[in-house]
Amino acid sequence: MRELVAEVIVPAFDNAWLSTLEDQARLPPGSLPEGSTLAFTTDSYVVSPLVFPGGDIGTLAVCGTVNDLAVGGAHPRWLSCALILEEGTSIDLLRQVLASMAAKAREAKVAIVTGDTKVVQRGACDGLFINTSGIGAIPAGRHTGPETVRSGDRLIVNGTLGDHGIAILAARNELALEIPVLSDCGPLNELVEIMFEAAPHGGIHWLRDCTRGGLATIANEFATEGKLNLNLFESALPVNDAVRGACEILGLDPLYLANEGKLAAIVSAQAAGPVLAAMHAHPLGQAAAIVGEVLKPDTRNRAPVTLRSVFGGERVVDLLHGDQLPRIC
Amino acid sequence: MRELVAEVIVPAFDNAWLSTLEDQARLPPGSLPEGSTLAFTTDSYVVSPLVFPGGDIGTLAVCGTVNDLAVGGAHPRWLSCALILEEGTSIDLLRQVLASMAAKAREAKVAIVTGDTKVVQRGACDGLFINTSGIGAIPAGRHTGPETVRSGDRLIVNGTLGDHGIAILAARNELALEIPVLSDCGPLNELVEIMFEAAPHGGIHWLRDCTRGGLATIANEFATEGKLNLNLFESALPVNDAVRGACEILGLDPLYLANEGKLAAIVSAQAAGPVLAAMHAHPLGQAAAIVGEVLKPDTRNRAPVTLRSVFGGERVVDLLHGDQLPRIC
Numbered sequence: 207m208r209e210l211v212a213e214v215i216v217p218a219f220d221n222a223w224l225s226t227l228e229d230q231a232r233l234p235p236g237s238l239p240e241g242s243t244l245a246f247t248t249d250s251y252v253v254s255p256l257v258f259p260g261g262d263i264g265t266l267a268v269c270g271t272v273n274d275l276a277v278g279g280a281h282p283r284w285l286s287c288a289l290i291l292e293e294g295t296s297i298d299l300l301r302q303v304l305a306s307m308a309a310k311a312r313e314a315k316v317a318i319v320t321g322d323t324k325v326v327q328r329g330a331c332d333g334l335f336i337n338t339s340g341i342g343a344i345p346a347g348r349h350t351g352p353e354t355v356r357s358g359d360r361l362i363v364n365g366t367l368g369d370h371g372i373a374i375l376a377a378r379n380e381l382a383l384e385i386p387v388l389s390d391c392g393p394l395n396e397l398v399e400i401m402f403e404a405a406p407h408g409g410i411h412w413l414r415d416c417t418r419g420g421l422a423t424i425a426n427e428f429a430t431e432g433k434l435n436l437n438l439f440e441s442a443l444p445v446n447d448a449v450r451g452a453c454e455i456l457g458l459d460p461l462y463l464a465n466e467g468k469l470a471a472i473v474s475a476q477a478a479g480p481v482l483a484a485m486h487a488h489p490l491g492q493a494a495a496i497v498g499e500v501l502k503p504d505t506r507n508r509a510p511v512t513l514r515s516v517f518g519g520e521r522v523v524d525l526l527h528g529d530q531l532p533r534i535c
Numbered sequence: 536m537r538e539l540v541a542e543v544i545v546p547a548f549d550n551a552w553l554s555t556l557e558d559q560a561r562l563p564p565g566s567l568p569e570g571s572t573l574a575f576t577t578d579s580y581v582v583s584p585l586v587f588p589g590g591d592i593g594t595l596a597v598c599g600t601v602n603d604l605a606v607g608g609a610h611p612r613w614l615s616c617a618l619i620l621e622e623g624t625s626i627d628l629l630r631q632v633l634a635s636m637a638a639k640a641r642e643a644k645v646a647i648v649t650g651d652t653k654v655v656q657r658g659a660c661d662g663l664f665i666n667t668s669g670i671g672a673i674p675a676g677r678h679t680g681p682e683t684v685r686s687g688d689r690l691i692v693n694g695t696l697g698d699h700g701i702a703i704l705a706a707r708n709e710l711a712l713e714i715p716v717l718s719d720c721g722p723l724n725e726l727v728e729i730m731f732e733a734a735p736h737g738g739i740h741w742l743r744d745c746t747r748g749g750l751a752t753i754a755n756e757f758a759t760e761g762k763l764n765l766n767l768f769e770s771a772l773p774v775n776d777a778v779r780g781a782c783e784i785l786g787l788d789p790l791y792l793a794n795e796g797k798l799a800a801i802v803s804a805q806a807a808g809p810v811l812a813a814m815h816a817h818p819l820g821q822a823a824a825i826v827g828e829v830l831k832p833d834t835r836n837r838a839p840v841t842l843r844s845v846f847g848g849e850r851v852v853d854l855l856h857g858d859q860l861p862r863i864c
Contacts, residue, residue, distance in 0.1 A: 238573070248651050278558065339668035
């Protein structure tokens with residue numbers, strides 16, 4: 207165990223905090239800008255299979271936690287990494303996963319500063335589980351959340367829906383897709399900062415990442431927690447041809463498929479144009495689109511989330527009962 | 536899942552941060568005293584069985600992370616709670632574990648402010664794994680670590696050794712011990728503060744918690760990382776009669792058994808008396824004892840850690856190769 211930590215894990219994340227081998231990272235005073243709010247989040251990753259087209263459990267473990275901080279308006283700064291390894295898991299696989307974590311951490315400009323490793327006997331866990339917790343700093347004066355939302359606000363997503371869900375499904379069932387679908391797993395913090403810069407007067411109202419349950423679930427969370435109504439525009443939803451094809455064959459709806467590099471943003475009508483333009487200039491926002499709007503509050507008797515179909519009709523977008531796909535992240 | 540989180544998990548930890556259901560806790564500016572250093576730690580708990588005499592995996596998950604922060608000199612403040620549940624795990628067991636977490640968090644005066652829950656299919660994990668990460672604040676001017684240690688410093692432990700290890704072993708093998716042994720699992724942060732107060736001029740030099748591998752392992756870590764020699768006094772080691780008895784029957788050494796409410800402190804010779812007296816007045820320090828000392832650096836050719844036996848002889852206290860007991864925490 208001592209060797210595993212010292213020779214495989216710590217070198218993978220090479221930094222001064224980890225190499226002390228203390229059971230805690232010490233982040234000196236002044237590490238956080240004055241007046242900023244501390245953001246703290248945690249996520250465990252149990253994805254199956256551990257490696258999939260476009261990433262692996264390590265990619266996911268860094269991006270997922272970075273994105274949780276970013277959509278809360280925080281600058282992600284420090285991550286922890288806690289591994290639960292099944293006895294017999296290959297060291298090569300572990301090295302690959304750690305390398306993915308290190309690469310995504312560099313991309314997101316966060317440091318993995320503390321960690322823990324437990325090994326359990328064969329059969330007591332499914333290969334490898336990873337927990338990452340994250341600390342970020344929300345700049346002074348930045349406020350997002352339901353209380354800032356107004357009717358007429360636009361709903362923006364930063365790109366195509368469902369890529370992660372289909373990539374996992376393909377890896378699991380060995381679907382031979384004609385055009386292979388890669389997971390969209392990526393760190394969104396830089397994109398989020400660009401969005402805030404494009405809307406300097408508080409035009410970014412509320413952000414969430416579209417993970418488990420997809421855009422449909424996030425839209426329902428926005429509606430329920432924010433006590434508001436959302437109308438989605440089917441014709442505007444960005445979906446890759448390969449994902450659309452796979453969904454048609456399998457009877458899945460891209461609205462409910464998981465993403466790992468996608469966010470949904472409620473933005474003021476005024477800010478929507480500049481924000482969208484700024485997003486289009488970023489690699490992770492090239493297919494960004496306005497996909498819905500917040501309705502006036504006199505629509506109380508409507509379902510919380512509706513969709514205007516390409517044929518002009520309206521349908522309710524409900525919460526899915528049960529997971530469409532388990533262990534997607 | 537939504538119901539499980541909203542109806543079972545969030546109410547167990549009832550606080551304003553968690554009830555927002557956002558994927559992050561927001562800890563406002565000024566939450567940390569000015570000039571303090573941020574401490575950040577993480578641990579996953581995979582103990583088997585989930586419930587044992589004196590505690591359960593929830594007790595452990597709070598105390599372990601609180602203690603990691605406390606022995607680093609930090610005031611523990613906020614914890615995360617990430618659960619990985621095996622499908623079919625009983626809700627009653629989960630409620631019991633969450634209640635233990637809440638009780639220990641109250642005792643340690645920390646808040647569980649953010650969380651995550653994943654469910655995996657039967658056989659993909661062993662009942663329940665918990666990760667807790669923790670944030671604490673190290674007061675300005677407080678410095679501990681190897682660079683503060685001097686020859687002649689005393690090694691103090693706060694009580695009897697090996698209780699947790701024997702409690703787990705008993706729970707696992709259904710040993711019928713004549714006197715049942717309870718785990719010593721408890722939060723050490725209040726005791727640590729009392730120790731710092733009793734040694735106001737930097738007399739507390741280095742602290743670690745004696746978990747996996749027991750006092751022998753921690754003493755070796757001190758010696759190796761601090762490039763120093765330690766001599767332990769066998770006659771001074773506090774061990775419960777029941778633990779001593781079980782060790783004799785089973786051929787175990789209490790020096791290597793895990794503890795979950797024990798720390799080892801290297802303290803200046805001058806401060807050792809007042810610190811010990813202060814510890815004796817605290818419920819978790821009643822059996823505290825000076826159990827060793829730091830040797831002069833001219834003892835370079837000695838083994839890093841030695842033990843002066845009750846008969847006056849000396850023996851080497853080596854690192855154990857391999858775990859004495861797996862999944863002890």
